[in-house]
Amino acid sequence: MNYRYNVGLAMSVLAAKMGERPALKLSGGEAVSYKELDSQSNRLAKVLRNSGLRYRDVLGIVHDKSSICYAAMIAALKLGAAYVNIDDQNPAPRLTHIFESARPKIVIGRDLNESVRFCASSCGALPIDVSDVAFQKELGQSEDSEVSEMELVTGEDPAYIMYTSGSTGVPKGALISHANVLNFGAWVGSRFGIRSDDVFTNLNPMYFDNSVFDFYGALLNGAALAPVTRKTLANGSELMHQIEEASCSVWFSVPSLLIYLMTMKLLQPNRLATVRSFVFGGEGYPKAELRKLYAAFGSRSRLINVYGPTECTCICSAWDVRREDLVDEGLVTLGPIAENFSAIVLDDGREVPSGSVGELCLLGPQVGLGYANDSERTSIAFPLNPLNVRWPERMYRTGDLVRLGDDGRRLDFIGRKDNQIKHMGYRIELEEIEAALNRIGGVLQSAVVHKSSKQGQKMIVAYVAVDAPLDEAYLREQMEQLLPAYMIPQRFDMRASLPKNANGKIDKIALLDAM
Structure with missing residues (x-):
């Protein structure tokens, strides 16, 4: 052979x-x-x-x-x-x-x-x-x-x-x-x-x-x-x-x-x-x-x-x-990137200095081929490395914000660049949950956030503007027809309207601060 x-x-x-x-x-x-x-x-x-x-x-x-x-x-x-x-x-x-x-x-x-x-x-x-x-x-x-x-x-x-x-x-x-x-x-x-x-x-x-x-x-x-x-x-x-x-x-x-x-x-x-x-x-x-x-x-x-x-x-x-x-709070460091990867941390296409925050981009032999039958999203997530002008080098934009350590290697996770989270191990786009909520009759608008409970555990909370009386049991039942169990919010908060920021967009910061 x-x-x-x-x-x-x-x-x-x-x-x-x-x-x-x-x-x-x-x-x-x-x-x-x-x-x-x-x-x-x-x-x-x-x-x-x-x-x-x-x-x-x-x-x-x-x-x-x-x-x-x-x-x-x-x-x-x-x-x-x-x-x-x-x-x-x-x-x-x-x-x-x-x-x-x-x-x-x-x-x-x-x-x-x-x-x-x-x-x-x-x-x-x-x-x-x-x-x-x-x-x-x-x-x-x-x-x-x-x-x-x-x-x-x-x-x-x-x-x-x-x-x-x-x-x-x-x-x-x-x-x-x-x-x-x-x-x-x-x-x-x-x-x-x-x-x-x-x-x-x-x-x-x-x-x-x-x-x-x-x-x-x-x-x-x-x-x-x-x-x-x-x-x-x-x-x-x-x-x-x-x-x-x-x-x-x-x-x-x-x-x-x-x-x-x-x-x-x-x-x-x-x-x-x-x-x-x-x-x-x-x-x-x-x-x-x-x-x-x-x-x-x-x-x-x-x-x-x-x-x-x-x-x-x-x-x-x-x-x-x-x-x-374990002495301080926050998350444990990610540490340095694995030996079979190289990584760059970018902010607006420029590499950030040590101690600064930017988006983690990965290069190397474990970077995948793209998305199945989805060339548009592949081209967005898997662009060429803008720092390499010598040859075309494909990378993956993780969407994760990290802080580059003083040693230029250690990475600390800061948060998501977009509205994506990891919950119970599953990577979830909060917009996908919102899209499902907005399909339900009586729902005018929705906003979904990932926030900590008093015990420090993360949970998915859905804030829903409704134009008709809806209860949590009904929303949960409808969501179970649309999404897998791990994407169903742990809490639903029904309101007449959702808070807006100066740009007229839903103010998710205010919702994150809400009890």
């Missing part, structure tokens, strides 16, 4: 090396070896090819964290098709847009629901239900041999599409390449000191960017992955039991989950004895809560604060939290 720079080949080579070592550690003590997962992906690739999936097509996966779904991801990579993991609980309008934007040739999953089947039918995608007897028979008869398409796949080919919130109310599908993924996997292995006996938690949903660390951090470094299903995640006691049963050593979640488990007294110093690294990111970790985690585990485990946009392959910085980081 000719050498190609692609993830499918890397996983195939690693599977031959790892053999019977566990790749997946499922609940109840069940394990799937590297050899078994590789074999399953080879056979599934043949089934998908026979069903019409080709090089540079897109495979939709309704991911339930079963071994067949992980095998589907690897099968797509081997075929040179990009995969997109789909949340089948998405409201219909959002699900429809994802299908129309990603344009999958095939959608695979277990017990596909009516919404998924309708969207698949509407965009001409073939639905494949893995519980179907005919599928099981074809998979069982399929040949376990190398996938010939691996010879075609290059580093610049798309590996996956990950959807994020969009400011116009339309989600954006970030396209990440094989080269992006391979660079990321190598960096994770080095930065986190990953060993073949490590076990990663897979608490994050597979349609959520944090799962990229789980999946590739483990399976590109010979470690094991311990998938936690949505049902188990909703039960703290079961979750803790499964993580301990799998002897997990690398934990990754949003801070909200760690805070919840500690508040419920499920996560205590005598638990999770094998976890040597608590990695957290996706939202800010309130210092008061982080101090509790450090007091419980700081003496025996690394606490690592990570940061990074979906468009740049999950993570671009990692900072080991120290005792001195």
Whole structure:
């Protein structure tokens, strides 16, 4: 086989090396070896090819964290098709847009629901239900041999599409390449000191960017992955039991989950004895809560604060939290940018000096390809580096405001340049929530803000101007038809009108100050 720079080949080579070592550690003590997962992906690739999936097509996966779904991801990579993991609980309008934007040739999953089947039918995608007897028979008869398409796949080919919130109310599908993924996997292995006996938690949903660390951090470094299903995640006691049963050593979640488990007294110093690294990111970790985690585990485990946009392959910085980081208030530093990135901090197109604030722009081999079937937003978010006049160098504008440290390397997060937030680990455009609210009858105008409660926890609050009596229960019910649960505001404040500033625009500063 000719050498190609692609993830499918890397996983195939690693599977031959790892053999019977566990790749997946499922609940109840069940394990799937590297050899078994590789074999399953080879056979599934043949089934998908026979069903019409080709090089540079897109495979939709309704991911339930079963071994067949992980095998589907690897099968797509081997075929040179990009995969997109789909949340089948998405409201219909959002699900429809994802299908129309990603344009999958095939959608695979277990017990596909009516919404998924309708969207698949509407965009001409073939639905494949893995519980179907005919599928099981074809998979069982399929040949376990190398996938010939691996010879075609290059580093610049798309590996996956990950959807994020969009400011116009339309989600954006970030396209990440094989080269992006391979660079990321190598960096994770080095930065986190990953060993073949490590076990990663897979608490994050597979349609959520944090799962990229789980999946590739483990399976590109010979470690094991311990998938936690949505049902188990909703039960703290079961979750803790499964993580301990799998002897997990690398934990990754949003801070909200760690805070919840500690508040419920499920996560205590005598638990999770094998976890040597608590990695957290996706939202800010309130210092008061982080101090509790450090007091419980700081003496025996690394606490690592990570940061990074979906468009740049999950993570671009990692900072080991120290005792001195917890003395003051505010957020823990992002630290210096990762070794496989370069970064510039710009203000109106000019590089800022040390100690100043500007927009973080990222360059390097983890910067993604752009947005799926969205050239307009790609050109805005992925412009050329204005400081490089020698050759065209593409960068990603994060929209995050950071302060550049006196050393010219350390970065401290200040806030969003636009109206985008991270809440419970999900990146959300507040305008998307406003757009949904404004579709509801009786709503004249809306403004959504992200503010702190008295306890220091961040929450989404919707201020709504109405021309008819509306109650919170009704608004919440309507919003549940339009947006995923994590985007529903925690509070609704109904008013006759919203405050305006001198320019006649809604005064969000006044709303942020409102009790």
